[in-house]
Amino acid sequence: MRLGMHGEAGQKSTPDSWTIGGKILTSRFFLGTGRFPSPAVMLQALQASGAEVITFAVRRVNLDEVADDSILQHLPEGTLTYLPNTSGANNADEAVRIARLARAAGLGDWIKVEISADARTLLPDPVETLKATERLVKEGFTVLPYTSDDPILCRYLAEAGASAVMPGGAPIGTGLGILNPYNLGLIAEQSPVPVIVDAGLGSAKDAVQAMELGAAAVLANTPVAKAGDPVAMAEAMSLAIRAGRLARLAGRIPELPYASASSMEAGKLSSFAADAAWMEAAQG
């Protein structure tokens, strides 16, 4: 398979498409919509990212605010796949309730299960996440749970009918990158459903790493929205995701403990000084 970067970055001419819940996607970048400096910047970043799936949250309408602070009014209609999350839920019941509210808005049946049981780390509650996934799958949702980077839990989630699993690299918004590449690699290797690395990434290098570890996609919000230049970072992440994906498909070299020269040994003009001295001593 050849995946050259034909033309401009972000152009969707790649045959490397993939599928979630029957939906064919060409971009491997899911963009979160929170914390951008303004809706206008968010929109430009969205464009620069090439993302086809965007996430958002369900909240009470602010009744004291006259202006419409809904995110949807700013988005182009009909081109995006919406992935609302259940953030704010502390257990499966609350997540199911939020998921139903989100679906009632009439923008599809995808739902990112996000259940935090701890305010300091916002780490996902594995037990409630699995329960909510089971219930929402039964209710006909396309369920993408945000989960700990635990290979066994990810397997249970896939068995429960999750359409993808979304292990976190690090706690939400920390920018710490991928804290346990071993686990993520294992999840990617064994998962029967696409693995989307979600949460905790800091910059483009983390996106490359996620993709090289075998992730199908990356979900990022804070590293883009809070970057010095969110639009430029959106493009950087997009390129990084493509770079990491290409590298993964290309097949990286094995890691070795010592050097392995790029040119052949025969015909070289001299030896390393240290080696020559050693040989002299040996002959002497």
Add this chain to the structure above:
Amino acid sequence: MRWRKYRKGSFGMKKLDFSLYVITAENYHPGKTMEEVMREALYGGADIVQLRHKTAKESELLEKARLLRGLTREFGVPFIVNDYPQLAIEADADGVHVGQEDHGLREARELLGPDRIVGVSTHSLDQAMAAEDGGADYIGVGPVYPTGTKPGRPAVTLNYVRQAARHVRIPWVAIGGIHLGNAQEVLDAGATRLCAVSAIVGSEDPAAVCRSLKAMISSSVSGAGEAEIMLNGGRHRTGSMTLQQLVEEKGLTGRRIVAEADGTIVPREEWSGLRLRSGMTVELVHFVGGG
């Protein structure tokens, strides 16, 4: 409303606009004629009348129907015949009311055509939905309380009234054992139309009872400023009668929001049918930026 599909353009009696439904029951007023009693009820404000007489012969019934047809026409209110679609046509009634017997609604509709009213008695939300889907113009919701006019039928309680208030989209009237002493709690449960039988026709002064019931209905229905609900986590006093009005009151018309009342999502098309009641918990949510 649903009935519009039956009658394109001109609206006659089919424009079902009533709040106090009175049904005849001659056994409750010995010594007074049906005409006297119903005239008093109409004076008192009854705005739809049904002839019900389960034991009369058809010829006798037709005579009564013609009499009531004339009387209701004087007051300009719709006249409905219980159970006999053919007789309703012969007496030029505005419609017929049927029970839950097999195919009652369908057969009545076939006989009466699209322009006349067909009402259906229902005793559960399932029956209400079936009647709605079957093209009923209105339904009866009851018996709310045990009643002498329908002995043996278990009361459906205020629970079904609350369900109807939330889910039924065609006009519906609470019926069964309703009198001045309990009408308020039926209205509080969400009813906007009441039907009383013995409480009216069996009273010494049917006109006075009708006036009192009408007053209760209108003050309940237009009980502006009286509902205190929990809205998005805060106490909120509102003059809005329905969820739709609340959304308008909050300047949210046309916004892509989702509404939940007492823990249940309310589809947009049901907002105008959902009456706000004190103590109700309403959540209005939408999408905001998030990861």
